Amino acid sequence: MIKDELLTKKPLSILEKIEESLERLNEKMEIMIEIQKNGNGNQRSVPTLPDASLDVMTLLSMPDHLRKTAMVICRCGRATAEETAEQTRRARAVESAYLNQLVIMGYLKKERKGRKAYFYIDRETQG
Amino acid sequence: MKTVSKIIAVHSYKGGTGKTLLSVNLAAVLAKNGKKVCVFDLDFRAPSLFAILKAQNVEFWFNDYLNNTCDINKALIDLSSRIPGNGKFFASFANPATEAIRDMTSKDRKWEMRALGRLLALRESLLRDQKFDYLFFDTSPGIQYSSINAIVAADFVVVATTADRSDVDGTKRMLQELYNLFEKKTGLVLNKVLDSSATAKKPEMSAKVKAVYQVPMLGIVPCFCEILRAEGNLIFVQDKPDHPFTKIIAEMARKIDNNEVT
Numbered sequence: 001m002i003k004d005e006l007l008t009k010k011p012l013s014i015l016e017k018i019e020e021s022l023e024r025l026n027e028k029m030e031i032m033i034e035i036q037k038n039g040n041g042n043q044r045s046v047p048t049l050p051d052a053s054l055d056v057m058t059l060l061s062m063p064d065h066l067r068k069t070a071m072v073i074c075r076c077g078r079a080t081a082e083e084t085a086e087q088t089r090r091a092r093a094v095e096s097a098y099l100n101q102l103v104i105m106g107y108l109k110k111e112r113k114g115r116k117a118y119f120y121i122d123r124e125t126q127g
Numbered sequence: 128m129k130t131v132s133k134i135i136a137v138h139s140y141k142g143g144t145g146k147t148l149l150s151v152n153l154a155a156v157l158a159k160n161g162k163k164v165c166v167f168d169l170d171f172r173a174p175s176l177f178a179i180l181k182a183q184n185v186e187f188w189f190n191d192y193l194n195n196t197c198d199i200n201k202a203l204i205d206l207s208s209r210i211p212g213n214g215k216f217f218a219s220f221a222n223p224a225t226e227a228i229r230d231m232t233s234k235d236r237k238w239e240m241r242a243l244g245r246l247l248a249l250r251e252s253l254l255r256d257q258k259f260d261y262l263f264f265d266t267s268p269g270i271q272y273s274s275i276n277a278i279v280a281a282d283f284v285v286v287a288t289t290a291d292r293s294d295v296d297g298t299k300r301m302l303q304e305l306y307n308l309f310e311k312k313t314g315l316v317l318n319k320v321l322d323s324s325a326t327a328k329k330p331e332m333s334a335k336v337k338a339v340y341q342v343p344m345l346g347i348v349p350c351f352c353e354i355l356r357a358e359g360n361l362i363f364v365q366d367k368p369d370h371p372f373t374k375i376i377a378e379m380a381r382k383i384d385n386n387e388v389t
Contacts, residue, residue: 053236056272060275
């Protein structure tokens with residue numbers, strides 16, 4: 001199928017599609033890892049904690065690697081993994097993993113717009 | 128390139144270290160130098176800025192802005208006429224009414240999370256849109272929500288401390304366990320130094336303090352009887368422009384303005 005597409009579409013758009021698929025796959029793997037960690041192997045739904053508040057005391061109690069990521073979203077309000085990586089100076093893939101972990105933990109929300117995934121704190125509706 | 132610190136939180140471990148005196152005078156000297164500044168009273172447990180700046184007929188408080196019941200412009204009071212020069216000096220006060228204090232001390236963590244969002248929003252509404260040069264957050268002492276929110280929202284934290292043993296230990300712990308975790312830029316002010324030769328021995332003393340706290344020094348302030356006698360009734364840089372305290376504050380403001388706190 002990819003071969004057929006190669007004949008009709010530009011290689012760049014195919015690469016973007018592959019990147020997008022890999023990202024989604026990565027997210028699914030992170031969710032599976034989280035499910036395994038929590039011993040919820042039979043649970044089908046994502047173990048997201050609804051409306052966990054990302055207040056300063058929660059930030060203080062977080063492990064350093066997650067706090068660094070969460071602080072960027074706190075300051076910016078909304079950012080992609082790439083924008084977060086620019087500020088933390090860590091790899092985009094690493095930030096993507098941490099951001100998705102924060103979504104799973106219920107601290108951040110995620111919204112897709114086209115190919116980009118935006119992470120944000122829903123301060124107004126939480127609680 | 129160093130990022131210029133625009134939002135400055137003034138914090139301390141213990142009360143009575145001179146946070147409000149530092150906040151007001153740092154802001155006033157910057158306004159005197161032509162900057163547009165605002166001081167916010169975030170000490171909701173013991174509001175004092177209102178009394179120090181002798182504000183009258185305040186309709187909206189900073190509490191109202193954080194409670195999302197008014198726009199930030201309604202909670203700002205223009206006190207520029209009190210400062211000589213072309214700068215702008217604004218203040219936003221914490222409500223000193225007992226009921227307001229009780230209300231602010233019983234907020235839950237969801238409210239505190241939204242309050243952090245509203246503090247962070249000042250970067251856009253005041254710094255970007257209204258071209259303020261500096262915002263000063265005068266905080267509550269110790270580790271509590273309103274202070275940590277201010278620290279998280281700030282670019283730079285001025286830590287006021289004294290030579291008191293319990294203050295030294297608490298400040299050291301706070302620097303390690305709070306500011307370091309949030310990776311905050313800090314500048315230490317050693318206030319109320321009793322040694323009269325402190326100014327003469329400044330480099331020695333500065334190195335000693337830096338070695339104890341492991342953070343950059345912003346300044347050393349000797350204990351001045353005139354400050355005690357004024358009982359918080361003066362904006363020193365305005366009322367006593369030639370006083371040594373004014374000169375020390377001006378030097379601190381210069382360091383902040385030139386991003387020279389090392």
